[in-house]
Amino acid sequence: MGRSVVTTWYGTFLVEGTETVRALLAPEEIEALEERVRARRSGHLTPEEESLLRDRGNEEWTARDRRLADHGLRWDAEAPRTPAEPRESAGRGRLREAILRDADRALAASWDPSIHLQEAVRASADLERIRNLLGERLGSWVSRDVPDLDPGDHARVVAAAMDALATSHFGPVDPAVREARRKLAELYRAVESTRAELEKAVNASVPERTPNLVSLLGPELAARMLAQAGGLERLARLPASTVQVLGAEKAFFEHLRGHAPPPRHGLLFLHPSLQSAGRTERGKLARSLAGKVAIAARLDFSGAPLTPSLERSFAQRRDALRARRSNPPRQTRRGSRPPLHRASGDR
Numbered sequence: 001m002g003r004s005v006v007t008t009w010y011g012t013f014l015v016e017g018t019e020t021v022r023a024l025l026a027p028e029e030i031e032a033l034e035e036r037v038r039a040r041r042s043g044h045l046t047p048e049e050e051s052l053l054r055d056r057g058n059e060e061w062t063a064r065d066r067r068l069a070d071h072g073l074r075w076d077a078e079a080p081r082t083p084a085e086p087r088e089s090a091g092r093g094r095l096r097e098a099i100l101r102d103a104d105r106a107l108a109a110s111w112d113p114s115i116h117l118q119e120a121v122r123a124s125a126d127l128e129r130i131r132n133l134l135g136e137r138l139g140s141w142v143s144r145d146v147p148d149l150d151p152g153d154h155a156r157v158v159a160a161a162m163d164a165l166a167t168s169h170f171g172p173v174d175p176a177v178r179e180a181r182r183k184l185a186e187l188y189r190a191v192e193s194t195r196a197e198l199e200k201a202v203n204a205s206v207p208e209r210t211p212n213l214v215s216l217l218g219p220e221l222a223a224r225m226l227a228q229a230g231g232l233e234r235l236a237r238l239p240a241s242t243v244q245v246l247g248a249e250k251a252f253f254e255h256l257r258g259h260a261p262p263p264r265h266g267l268l269f270l271h272p273s274l275q276s277a278g279r280t281e282r283g284k285l286a287r288s289l290a291g292k293v294a295i296a297a298r299l300d301f302s303g304a305p306l307t308p309s310l311e312r313s314f315a316q317r318r319d320a321l322r323a324r325r326s327n328p329p330r331q332t333r334r335g336s337r338p339p340l341h342r343a344s345g346d347r
Contacts, residue, residue, distance in 0.1 A: 004062045004079040005052060007040075009033065009095050012048035014061075015080045024048035033098035034105075041102070043067055114209060114232050120202050121227040127195040134188040141181055154188075161185035211306040212296035216289070216314065221270050225293065228267055236294075236301035243297075244268060244290035268293070273318050281321045288317045 003021065006013045011025035026036055026048060036046045045053070045067070053071055062076035069075040135158070139151030142160045149156060162185045203219040210232060213222040228246045229235035235243070245252055247266030254260040265286035268274060277285050292310045299307055 002060060002062060004076070005049070005065075005068055005073060006063070006080055007046065007049055007065055007068070009036065009098075012046065012052050014052060017080075022052065024052055028094060030094055030097050030101065033094055034101045037095075037098050037102045038105075040067070045071065114226055117202060117205060117209070117223055118227040118231065120198050121223045124195055124198040124202070127191050127198070131188065131191045131195065134184065134191065138181070138185060138188060141184075158185045158188050210297075210300040212299045212304070212310060213293065215306060215308070215311050216292055216296055217271060221267065224267055224270070232297060232301050236297040238294065238297075240287070240291040240294040243294050244286050273314075277318075277321070278325055281325060284321060285318060289314055 003014055003016045006015050009026070011023060013020050013024070014022040026033060026046070036048075039046050049068070053068075053073075056072070061073050062079045063069065063073045064075070064077065064079045066075055135154035136151070138161050139149075139154065139157045142157050143149055143151045146160055149160060151157065161181050199220065202223045206219040206223050206226075207214045210222055210226070213225070216222075217225065225243075225246060226232055226235060229238060229243075238246075245263050245266045246268075248263035249266075251260060251263040251266075255262045264283035265274060268286050268289055269282070271289060274282050274285050274289070292314045296307075296310055299310075
């Protein structure tokens with residue numbers, strides 16, 4: 001029976017059969033245990049494992065831990081299990097504290113400050129929906145008193161509701177109901193004001209965090225892309241093809257079911273260049289812009305300064321497509337031959 005390496009939180013052991021040939025115990029300090037927990041979780045070797053493997057020579061050892069298979073050991077599901085664990089409760093308490101400390105460190109390292117930006121963008125979108133609902137309700141309500149008022153003109157509708165008309169076109173209005181409608185108009189203005197403050201804060205904070213994205217998309221669209229992707233780090237990891245259809249997930253899944261053509265763009269359609277482009281150009285422009293956005297996100301995530309060449313490159317592509325639309329190539333009839341030009345000496 002060959003020898004096997006068994007590694008645990010409290011040490012690394014070389015086992016032959018049921019006998020422990022060599023034991024390298026881990027230190028009892030919490031900091032040392034935390035370091036070993038982190039090493040094992042990330043797939044690296046602990047100091048005890050490295051020391052034991054240095055003395056292996058040419059012997060063939062087995063292990064149940066797949067990490068060790070990358071370092072010359074043969075993985076074997078039937079290899080011996082963990083040796084007897086220390087029974088003192090203090091040992092388990094140290095392990096628990098080491099794991100919790102490592103978890104706290106990992107959470108702090110993964111924290112993305114742009115999470116507040118994402119929440120602000122989502123809150124702004126929620127308030128926009130609420131504002132539209134309130135405006136539609138007020139428009140329907142006020143039009144009962146003022147039939148000539150356009151219900152879709154929310155500014156005039158809210159102003160009329162704030163005036164709290166005592167009489168309508170058809171007769172008097174109950175004072176309590178009139179006051180309730182005025183309160184609803186106040187709520188509309190409060191929602192509108194809060195949404196404006198959120199947009200102002202987003203537009204002020206985005207350029208500091210993502211200068212390259214902002215140069216391409218503008219602050220508002222850059223913030224919406226970050227929120228849709230789930231943060232700058234995730235956006236930086238996405239390929240350009242995924243960036244292109246961010247925000248068009250429903251259309252994409254409809255395409256996968258065979259019910260719709262593939263989407264050409266998602267949130268990127270809000271970019272002024274795509275909105276002003278011809279229908280046949282939008283897909284090409286969205287593909288080009290998505291490639292630049294993917295590069296810009298990686299630059300911003302790495303902390304790189306503003307790179308103006310990205311915006312210039314996209315502008316050149318946009319201008320080239322516009323020029324092609326203005327001067328389309330001549331098309332000949334299918335199957336026809338181009339005209340023959342006789343030489344100057346021919347008669």
